[in-house]
Amino acid sequence: MLEYQAPQRDFEFLLFELFEVENHWQDIPAFAEFGDDLAKAVLAEGGRLAAEVMAPVNQSGDEEGCRWEDGAVTTPAGFKSAYQELAQGGWLGLSGNPEFEGQGMPKMLGCLLEEMFWAANTSLYLYGTLSVGTAICIDAHGSAEQRALYLPKLYSGQWSGAMGLTEPHAGTDLGIIRTKAEPVADGGYRITGTKIFITSGEHDLAENIVHLVLAKVPGAPAGSKGISLFIVPKFLPKADGSPGERNTFASGSIEHKMGIRGSATSVMNFDGAVGYLVGEENQGLPGMFTMMNYERLSVGLQGLGAGELAYQQAARYARDRLQGRSPLGPQNPEGLADSLLVHPDVRRMLLTIRTLTEAGRAFAVFVGLQLDRAKYLGDADAQALSELLTPIAKAFLSDRGFECAVLAQQVFGGHGYIREWGVEQIVRDARIAQIYEGTNGVQAQDLIGRKVLRDGGAVLGSLLDKVDVQQVPETFRDDLAAAVQQLRAVTNSVVQRCAEDPALAGSIATDYLDLVGYTLYAWIWARVAGVAPADEFGAGKQTCAAFYFGRILPRTAALTQSINAESAVVMDLPEELF
């Protein structure tokens, strides 16, 4: 029952009407031959794959889950052929390096494709996104030989990727990992230790699995400065690049999870496994963060996809379900009752989902644009912006995605709680996006600590400088100006207060991230209303913008007040009284 249709019209609106991406593509030599028609065709074909190949095995994959037996993992029925279509269609290498058989397409387009794949089948796409992240990391930090060997196989989906960070005692705090890497005579390393929560660590979708593993070499400095990064393939590549001898590590078990049950999450036991150093010893964490930053945006897109999928289910259900009468009098007098769409509270829920999701999509394209400009033009401002926006994209998009999934479930009433309709699966699947790749609390610390306090709010200020209230419809001008001014004032105050109070940043980080997110969405909605076409689609955008300003933007008032509270209200309770 979980049906998905790609929102192609909105995609095209964002690219060509809101962001006028043609101008950016002309700026970037690598995209010179990239035009509207190609972009539309790529989106349409991606949408077809999502709707017709990936979505049909979404609910069945959840129902069946993965099976583990003697270290081997069987994915749900239909996953293998769907994954092959995803991989063989070149979708994993879409934004990959063309030197190594990637397709070099713009990230701003890739964001939309990722959203679709996440929406259509989160568990299935997870196998893909880990491969893409692995490729990005090897492309950035691997040797020429490593890139030549691994990238084509990862882009094609022939091999897949996984990242081994977490250990039983070490999650967020990677400085305390215990996995060891011992150098051996042949110049390689032997990896020993246990990693947990390894997404796609073991499965049956690809002929080889390339683990990127964090470990410590003998004598490494303590903490995060003593972490090295290794490629640890399930089958050691032979000289011709084909999979050879089985490496000495295996899946010890898979987790039973709340959701993403079609995705196999392994405990991986490394027992003197052969590992190949990536980059230099003790430089592993920056390498892994290349991958993490990609994954963080991608996990935000997971939340976005969940919101869109949830909206589609709830809107369809609300249209079809007849229940009660409109407060304005019967709208379907011949029928037994009116549709749920007559009820203001149902509309409130649907419009909340829709305005958060559509703004989120625009936000994601904006981040994609910065990534493209940073990567292809070496644009330092764009690079700084993408670093500022990454934790927001991860946390805000995934938090709002979960909120949207829960609201969609609520629209269904009791039918939302039973598995048949599938909407409860969206809630369960969306929940993980708030947790993995660094919890959203960690994202919030990253934003306030590394991205705002460190430069006194300069990069954020430069982003807010781009807000031109004269460019937006008059009806939103004052509210937008006030929201931006409020964020500036809060940021200035936070920068000052944090200088004097080391506990403050952490205590307000989550509220501050939300404040930035809702303020940026106001900018987006005002801009959208300004460029919306004079047709039904555009009229819908206008109404949504009014809803956002009237009903969602007020959340910033609460966040601003909450951020004004002293850290003492959070810090004063002695540990023993918790």
Next chain:
Amino acid sequence: MLEYQAPQRDFEFLLFELFEVENHWQDIPAFAEFGDDLAKAVLAEGGRLAAEVMAPVNQSGDEEGCRWEDGAVTTPAGFKSAYQELAQGGWLGLSGNPEFEGQGMPKMLGCLLEEMFWAANTSLYLYGTLSVGTAICIDAHGSAEQRALYLPKLYSGQWSGAMGLTEPHAGTDLGIIRTKAEPVADGGYRITGTKIFITSGEHDLAENIVHLVLAKVPGAPAGSKGISLFIVPKFLPKADGSPGERNTFASGSIEHKMGIRGSATSVMNFDGAVGYLVGEENQGLPGMFTMMNYERLSVGLQGLGAGELAYQQAARYARDRLQGRSPLGPQNPEGLADSLLVHPDVRRMLLTIRTLTEAGRAFAVFVGLQLDRAKYLGDADAQALSELLTPIAKAFLSDRGFECAVLAQQVFGGHGYIREWGVEQIVRDARIAQIYEGTNGVQAQDLIGRKVLRDGGAVLGSLLDKVDVQQVPETFRDDLAAAVQQLRAVTNSVVQRCAEDPALAGSIATDYLDLVGYTLYAWIWARVAGVAPADEFGAGKQTCAAFYFGRILPRTAALTQSINAESAVVMDLPEELF
């Protein structure tokens, strides 16, 4: 791993220090012999049952779920004996009518016991709470014979109860039900139709199941004025009251649900089943609402229990888990890392759970107090207050309970997402409380429409008149006064605006309910801070009150702004554009 300990200290604080219930008990002749020691003993014994009997089969019950075979339902292992202890201990008849073997204890105490039972094992307690609701309905509306026959058996748990309202096409909108009741020569009725989502409709915990079923007699008026209420027992009682012939209805299947998997939710097919009219024909809906109002408060208590259970898990995990270092410098320098409790953002989550849960508990006792005064003293003001507060209790307590469960899961990081720790089960179990017994959107409509607009806000105003800011510590005085003034102003404005705009009430109902809830919690926290003892426990309360005022009460600023938006922002989008 889901361990539960009843918060006995907080219970006693609320009863004896905050609400000084002894005074109320002295007012009420039925409670004349009820004193502190008895109350404490009852709570302690209930707590033991919850912790030692019900909680141990909570996670296993979720894992195993219920099984359906040929119309018979098997509950999870251990449920039967735990249910027997619950029933035989007299806990179901705790506040029941002493004329029929109920124990006649105060509701303000019953609320706390219910919270414990929900917390310890939501699925298991659901079987009990439906029985209690059935008894309340029969006590209020049944004949003398019906009361004498059914009440003792329901109180003792020998028989259990269920309520048959929902049909496949009729959920919130009960006016369109199709189940028929045809009168037969013996003065009884034959019930035919299909009911869905029937909690405890079929199971193996009791020797008989008493269904209260809504149906339409021939020629009944259309809509909700033509609904009658029937007792439809699984086994027809013989003259001596023992279960006799099997009635002609059965469970057609059970639902596969997101949570409360130990609770069997049936499709019930009635095929000319024998039914006994309760009260008069066509007067069924008021009868069912007697039960619903009980169940609504109880479902709020489910949310409260979920919040407490979630807090206990998250606080324990945060204390034990070593990860990262305090922003104030290492607090556990000998250890590998500090505990999670040093992290301000973790504290923020824990304190949010705690302040919402502890205020919710006080709120529940306050509602219980009104119910006691209304029932035993015929206090009309208390009756009006309890009607005002019931939808708030149902929706606000369950919404906050879900919020708390999600926050607790977040404290666990990745460990919160796997089933092993159990915290994800709390999220899944808590979610239903926002949906059943009237979705929280329906509660919000009830509050604003029937409880506030109908009397122009008079009862709410009389409640706010009780707020005496001179009675609370000075530090909270201004903020509390401002919050109360804000709620008064919003209410006045809403009453006026709704008179002119029929769509407004529905469009702002949910935000309005939340505004009332958060404002009342501010009153509670200020009062709590005022009476908190001068010890560690009291110091904790002071800190929590400061947290609530600093970090949670600001939510009212957002709600106030959002309520100010015109209904057009919700209503303008044409149906075809959803």
